[in-house]
Amino acid sequence: MPIAENIAAVRERVAAAARRANRNPDDITLMGVSKTFSVDAIRQAYAAGLRVFGENRVQEFAAKAAALRDLPNAEWHLIGHLQTNKAAKAVELFDAVDSVDSIRMAEKLNALAESAGKTLPVLIEINIAGESAKSGAAPDSGELEQILQSAPHWGNLKIRGLMTVPPYTEDPEGSRPHFRQLHQIRDRIAARKLPQIGMNVLSMGMSRDFEIAIEEGATCVRVGTAIFGDRAHP
Numbered sequence: 001m002p003i004a005e006n007i008a009a010v011r012e013r014v015a016a017a018a019r020r021a022n023r024n025p026d027d028i029t030l031m032g033v034s035k036t037f038s039v040d041a042i043r044q045a046y047a048a049g050l051r052v053f054g055e056n057r058v059q060e061f062a063a064k065a066a067a068l069r070d071l072p073n074a075e076w077h078l079i080g081h082l083q084t085n086k087a088a089k090a091v092e093l094f095d096a097v098d099s100v101d102s103i104r105m106a107e108k109l110n111a112l113a114e115s116a117g118k119t120l121p122v123l124i125e126i127n128i129a130g131e132s133a134k135s136g137a138a139p140d141s142g143e144l145e146q147i148l149q150s151a152p153h154w155g156n157l158k159i160r161g162l163m164t165v166p167p168y169t170e171d172p173e174g175s176r177p178h179f180r181q182l183h184q185i186r187d188r189i190a191a192r193k194l195p196q197i198g199m200n201v202l203s204m205g206m207s208r209d210f211e212i213a214i215e216e217g218a219t220c221v222r223v224g225t226a227i228f229g230d231r232a233h234p
Contacts, residue, residue, distance in 0.1 A: 003041060004048035006227045007032075010210075014221065017214035028214055031077065033206070033224030035060060036231045039067045045227060046071050054098070054222050056080030058090050065093050079163070079203075079222060081135040088112050091120060098123040098163045098203055101135045103146040106157060113156035120156060123163040123203055126185060128178045131167060139185055152195045161201030161219070162186050172209035179204050179216035186217075 007030075015025040034042050035056040042053060042064070052075045055061040061076065068074065078094045082105060090097060091112040100106050100122045113120040124147055127136030137144040151159050162185065166178035182204055190199035203220040205213025210221035225231070 003044040003227060003229075006229075007045060007048045007050055010223055010226050013211055014214060017211040021215045021217075023214070027219060029220040031079075031203075031220055031222045032227050033079065033222050034228065035080070035224065037224075037228045039064050041228055042068060043071070046074060050227075051075060052077065052220075054079040054224075055094075058082070058086040058093065061093055062089060084108060091116055091118070096121040096123075096160075099125045099135070100147070100159075101125045101127075101137050102143055103150060106147050106150065106154065110154040110157040118156065119158055121158045121160050123161050123201060124159060126162055126164045126182060128164045128182055129167045134165060136164065139181065148189065148192075148194055148197060151197050154196070158198065159196070160198045161203065162189075162199070163201075163203035165206075166204070166209075172212050175205075175209040176212050176216060179209075179213050179218065183217040 010030065014028055014030060018025040018028060029052055031052045031054045032045050032050045033054045051073055054077045057080055075095045077096045077098050078090050079098045082090055082097060082099055087108050091109060097109060097120060109120055109122065125136040127134050127138055130138055162182055164182045166175045169175060183202060186199050186202055201220055202218050203222065204218045205221040207223050207226040210223055213221055
C-alpha cells in the first residue's frame with residue numbers, strides 16, 4: 001500500500017482511539033519513524049502531510065539530512081539512544097532529542113546547545129520495566145531526580161515530557177500497564193511544578209500498540225512499519 005494511504009489509515013486509527021478515550025485527535029502528534037527508510041520514502045510521507053519524523057541513529061540521519069533540508073516545517077527528532085561522542089552532531093542535526101536518559105547526557109546537550117546558540121527541546125526517556133537491554137532512567141530513580149533538580153540551571157535545554165519503549169508482548173494489551181505507569185509518573189512530576197520543567201508530552205506507542213497508548217494518554221505516537229512498511233534491515 002502506498003505511504004500516503006498508510007498514513008491516512010493510521011490517522012483514522014488515531015482518531016478512533018482518541019474518540020474511545022474522549023480525547024481530541026488533534027492533541028496527538030503522529031511521528032513517522034523513518035529509520036532505515038530512504039529520502040524518497042520520507043518525501044512521500046511529507047507530501048502526504050506528515051511533518052514530524054523520528055530517527056534512531058545520528059550517523060544514518062547525517063547521511064540523509066542534506067537531501068531533506070528543503071522541506072519546510074519538518075521536525076527531526078532523535079528517538080534512539082545517544083552516545084556521548086555523537087552528541088555534538090545530534091545537536092547540529094536534530095530539532096529535538098527525545099531520548100535523554102542521564103544527567104551526564106543532559107548537561108552535555110545543554111552545553112553543546114549553548115555553543116550552537118540554540119534551545120534544544122528534549123524528553124526524558126524512562127526505562128519503564130527496568131529492562132537491562134534498554135536505555136532510559138529508571139522510574140523514581142536518583143538519575144531521574146537529578147535531571148529534574150538540575151533542569152533550572154540549563155539555559156539551553158527545554159524538558160517537555162517523557163518517553164518510553166515498553167517490553168515487547170505478543171498482545172498489544174500487554175503494553176497498557178506500562179503506558180499507564182508512565183502517565184502516572186508524568187502526573188506526579190507535573191504536580192511538583194518544578195521550574196523549567198514541562199510535562200506536556202507523553203511519547204509512547206508504536207505501530208503495534210499506539211491505539212492502547214492513546215487510550216492511556218499518549219500525546220505523541222511513534223509509527224514506523226504501519227506507515228513505511230517492513231524494514232529491510234534493523
